[in-house]
Every structure is written in C-alpha cells, then in structure tokens.
Amino acid sequence: MNMPAGGPGSVFAQISHSATASFSEYLARTAPDLLPGARGVQQLPPGAAPMVPHATTIVSMTFAGGVLMAGDRRATMGNIIASRHIEKVFPADSYSVLGIAGTAGIALDITRLFQVELEHYEKIEGTLLSLEGKANRLGAMIRSNLPMAMQGLAVIPLFAGFDAERRVGRLFSYDVTGGRYEEQEHHSVGSGSVFARGALKKLWQPNLEEDAAVRVAIEALYDAADDDSATGGPDAVRKLWPVIYTVNAAGARRIPERELAATSEAVIAGRTVTGREA
Template sequence: MANMKMTQFEVSRGGAFDFSNCARNMALVEMGVKPPTLRSTGTTIVAATYKDGLVMGADSRATAGNIIADKHCTKVHKLTESMFACGAGTAADLDQVTKMLSAQLRLLELNTGKKARVITAVRRAKQHLFQYMGYIGAYLLIGGVDPTGPHLYECSANGTTMSKPYASMGSGSYAAVSILERDFKFGMNEEEACELVQRALQAGMHGDNASGNTLNFVIITRDTTTFKGPVIPEFCVRPEPIDLDYKFKPGSTKVLKQKEIKYDIIERISFLLRNERELLGYGQCYHHPNVVYQTDQAYCVDYA
C-alpha cells in the first residue's frame, strides 16, 4: 500500500469513495513516520448451548505484537439484558461495533416495546461488517435467549454468519474446538455446559500464547443472566510461598569494625518571620539564598 502512487485526480474526485486519508497515510510512511501498532485481543472465545440457555466465555489477554498489552481485557460484551457478544480481533473495533449494536437494539426495543431477538443483532452486525469487506477486525459470537429459545451465531469480519449449537473463534480456537467437538452433547444442563466451556477455554490458553490470564463467563437463560469472572484457571494459580524465617536474632552476626559518622542539620523549614525570631531569642543565623547555616541549636529560614 505504501508503494502505490495515487494521482491528484484519484484523490480529489468525488463519488462514493474518498481516498484523501489513504494519500495522507502513504505520505506519512514515505516521511518515515511509523504507523501505530494495533492492539489485538489474541483471544479464545467459546460458547455452547444447553437445554435451558447458553454459556459464553472468553479469556482476558490482549496483545500488541508479541507484548501482552492488557491482562484484563473485556471480551464479553453486553448487547441487551438477555443477549451478549464475545469478540475476537482488534480490540478497538470490537468495542465500537458492540457499542453500536447495543445502542441500535435498545432503540429498537424502545420503539417496538418488545425484546430484540438474536437474529436481529446478527442481521445488523453482518450488514455493517459486509460493507467494510473484512477491514473491521471484529469476529463475533452472538448469543442470547429470546421468545423463540436460545440461539448462538458465529459472525466473521467479512459478514459471514452461521448458526451453531457450539462455537469457538480466535487464535486459540483450534485447541478449544477439539474439546467442544469431543464432549458436546445436546440436552446438557447448566453445570455441564459451564464445565465444558471452561475446559475449552483452558485448552485454548494452553495452546495459544496470545490467550491467557483469566476467564469470564456469562450464563444466559430465559429469566436470568449471570456473569461470572474473573476466574483464574487451576494451572494459572501460583503455589503458596513457603513460609521461611529469614530474620536473624540480634547478636548472630559478629561486628568486625564500627565507624560513626557525625552529621549536622543545616536546613530546616520554619514559618517564623524575622521579627518573631528576634523576639523568641533564636541564635544568630548566617543566610544563604538556598541554605541556612546556624550556630545555635535552633534552626530558622530567612524569607525576607
């Protein structure tokens, strides 16, 4: 992109596309300005349905290149009271896309007087992302419970969507989906679904350096929504330090040599004015712009 030249006509012509920012960015690169580093969520996100609802979860690590940029990144985003979205991709894009969806769904509920359905959020997300052809780095798992039951959808950055009983996305999804494919079964209860999602997330954290730190879960049913987190996986819990007594008793170490260094206090802040010092009978002071030297045991500072 930086090597491509754009004519003045291509930059300034009207129409549906405006390339002025592209020309600016290429000019900055030619001047040697380094573009900012994008913060990626790295990520393992997992969701699974069960007979009464669904469980969604994610890790909390965000990376900038090979650096851990944030250990407490929020990847479980609330859309409505009974609908959430887990995000993988670029952290800033995910925050803005989920905020936009949440605002649109809330306005829809206020205008219609009914709860928004999961397919509505999926439709709005895919229409928005498709316009940018994948340049918005937002990969979403959108799930919730509406009057038609629990639903889970996978939405890619290019607008492709798919309904699934379980799903995983992100750089750690290869390890996580192997756990889901092996252990998922229809008709699970809430405890089994939570345990499955947690094991899938831990597998993703084991197999991916960009996923880690803590886990966050949301359990969605028809009547309630329960958020759990942050949960520290068992393999991340540090062992308790061994309590050893490193304090030595007085006299345990023999003193071989002792040297006493005397020092004088030559500066002390005082709020006494000149006339107050004279009335109180303080000793003679020798003044310096920054340091006060004194012959008596009393100390003073001249602010005159």
C-alpha cells in the same frame, strides 16, 4: 433571537425527520464519521495495519435451556501481551450476549454501538427485536467495517441469545463481510479457536447443566492457552478468570468470580502432575 428547541433546523427536528428504528442508520444519515468502520480508512497505507491490541479466543455453546459464552482475558500486540485484564464478552441486551475477537478498539466500538442499537429499537418500537433481527443487525455492522478489515483491522464476533419463540439458546458466527451463520451445539473464534474447538468436540454433550457447561468452557480456554500464546488461560497467581455469561429464559447472567475461581482451580488441579509411581 434564540430558535425554539423544537423549531426547524433543531437537533430535535432532525431526529424527527430521520426517525428510524435503527440507530446505526440514523448515524449513517446524520454523522457517518461516527460509525466504527468509517474513521481513518484513507490514512492507512495499503496492506499496512498499525500495531494495535487484538482480542483473541471466544468460546460458546448451548446447554440445557440456554446458551453460554466465554472469553479469556488476554490482548496481544504482535508478540507482546498488551493486556491481561481485557473483557471480550458483553451483554448485548437482557437476552443476548456478544463476544469479540480481532482489533480490540474497533470491536469495542462496534459492541457499544450494537448495545445502543438494540436499546434504541426497543424504545422506538416498544418491544424487543427478535433474536434473528439482532443477528442480522450485527452482520450489517460487521459488513460496514469491511474497508478496515481489508487493511488488517478485522473484527470477528460471536453472538448468542435466548430465542423466546423457540424457547432455546441459539448461537451465530460471522465472517469479515458480515456473513451470518447459525452454529449448532458449540463454536469458537480467535487465534486459539482451533485448539478450543478440539476440546469442545470432546467435552460438550447435549443438555449439559449450566455448571457443567461453565467447566467445559474453562477446559476449552485452558487447552487454547496451552498451545496459543495469544490466549490467556485461568491465572491462579493473579486471580484472573475468564469472563463467562449464560443466557436463558431468565435473561443474561454473568457467572460470579467466586464460582469461576472454584471451577478454574479445580481444572488446574486436575491437570497438575503431582508425580507418578514407577
């Protein structure tokens, strides 16, 4: 005799018994092996991380009425370019975005889980989680990956979104322990971040318009690619441009390819030496 769909011991009964606004907490109770930081930890020799693709440089900044996040398209595996097409910036929900640097596979798993986490909270509670709450939830996920990070498989994200209460864009950085830090004005993570930050310090200004902020982000990624082999700058030959999202009161928006192409080509042209008079 088949047990009714909602009977004792059914998956529906388990979900009802374990009901929580946090999807990751539900997974931790019912299927902890599915969490990104829980797989294969004991299979790695101490201090020996496998050769896996790593995502590199992410930049983010505030602008008038919102916040912007941009990532290059290159992933590396040691001294090899593993991918020229990887995307490292994603919408977390309608009013926030997430950028990833570090071990690409784990970072993508954490990104997907974070997206489900926010959607699950909205369905259970009937409202959006606050920006502070989102930032805290992401920190907890990064903390759960600490055993893998200690073996060289670290994930370092940037998180940004529009704060509906304050009516401003806000930006958060993290360390491998899940520590959360609110950044003012702008920030960058990844292998090329030190060079990108130098560009941001020179080019960023308070209350930039959105198109000006996009230009600053591309300039910063160009500078990072110029000095960091793991960062890929705008590629006019292959027509590959950074992935850039902006978030304001209207929500998250991915900057269209045609706009990125025009701005990137203008940046490249402005830096091209065509010859000088003696």
